[in-house]
Amino acid sequence: MAASLSVIPEIIRITVRQLLGRRRTLLLLLLAALPVLLAFIFQLAVPANADKYANVVFDTVSLSVILPLAAVLFGTGAFGAENDEGTILYLLAKPIPRWVIVAGKTFAAVGMTVAMTVGAVLLAGLVDLFPSGPDGIAATEAQVAAMVVGSVCYVALFIPMSLLTRRALVIGIGYALVWEVTLSSLLPGIANLSIRQYALGVADWFFQIHKEPARLSSTTAVILAGVLVAVALVLANWRLSRFELPGGSD
């Protein structure tokens, strides 16, 4: 057991280097700079209301666009890059339990997603929210918590998706835009099945970002997020344990 766990850092290292080497990571980094840029603009243009605008930007840009995009790119890319580049054989031809590989890949993708999304909201919060006092600090904490929970849930969902289909990136983006952004806002009934709502529910624990409280209580959000992550990772482990190379002529 301990010997198996000791290889997780190695898997994390190789995954992070593989993900960092992709051009799409650079594009994502530019996108993540958008809320920080907007924070500076608000602070210069409307310093008195900058904190209100910051919360709107958090919900509409950071939580609804940047977080799912980062998670889908890193979550599907953790195994997708190995599949695309044909290196997955080197990883799988090793005496490592498959759940250890899933754990290493998940840690790497969550770490990258958290670094990018939390970095963006933290910097934007420092510019726009911290100057407004304790409420601003609490709002930043709430945003950070939402990003951490959202990152873990989205990545956990996209990891098995990338093992089940080669079109995981397209399906993941479609799911984030249609289900999470559009339907979960319009249909209150699907809040129990929305990662965005889990993130907002956890955020409420620290600070109520919107005028209305989140659709899920913080406790419910944490429980549902935990169930989602557990089911997704069990599915990923099951799928990887039954991994087969695609058929060829030779």
Added chain:
Amino acid sequence: MTVQTLPAPNDSPLDAPAIELINAARWYGNVVAVNDVSFSLGAGVTGLLGPNGAGKTTLLHMLAGFLAPSAGIVRVLGRSPHGDPSVYRQIGLVPERESVYSFLSGYEYVRFNARLQGMKNADSAVRAAIARVGLEDAADRALGTYSKGMRQRAKVAGALVHDPQVLLLDEPFNGMDPRQRMAMMDLLGEMANAGRTILFSSHILEEVERVATEILVLVAGRLAASGDFRAIRALMTDRPHTITIRSSDDRKLATTLISDPAVFAVELRQNALSVQTSHLSAFRRIIATASKSAGVRLKEVEPADESLESVFDYLVRR
């Protein structure tokens, strides 16, 4: 078709063979990639020979645990490799695909393999593996800057760093220059002498001939022949050959040749003579003697069916 299965070296009743297939098959939908293949292998170098598309890679992937057999049994060191990662402690795999972690240096790549094998303080083993494939000078360079042959050698170093009992290599000599090939063949021979079981695939007869003591010939997913290399080679050499001859007097030469027992068919064609013989090596002497005694000048003597595919076809049809 008759399949010869000769006992593998070091294959005693007390020891399970390192590699064993019993009526193993693999199909994808309606396409049969490997069909009812049985053999067992012990220590030594075995060449898996067959034309492109014969099912060599599918067979190696079944042995490596990346494909479950659709029917039959596949065992490596007495265990089913599919779904049992612990078996990789004793298996080294060199896949055909050229892909590598291009951002890693040669040293980092081999160390990555060693660490995932659970080796602690692997530095000396990593350096020894790199030295065995002759990549010391390039060990600190990124794999992305390596030539195809160097990448192949790095892959071999990564596969043998944990000193596996069984080494599976898919077209390992691809991209290597002649000197590198010879060095790699020597390395495989050394490992076999140390009691390791090595199975490598190739579609080039000469590669197999130089390094393998045992041979498996796979054609269209079926095992066309297996056993001692020399016996199979003799089968390939002594099969019926068709030779096209152009001479100053084809009819006169035909009359002389047909009287020789090694020649069993002669056909006169326009400006050429088609001769069928069962002994190619003997025929080289016969044609020289026959042309001399008939007073005929030979213009061209050309084997008409020397491609590897035609050799394989013959083995399947036997």
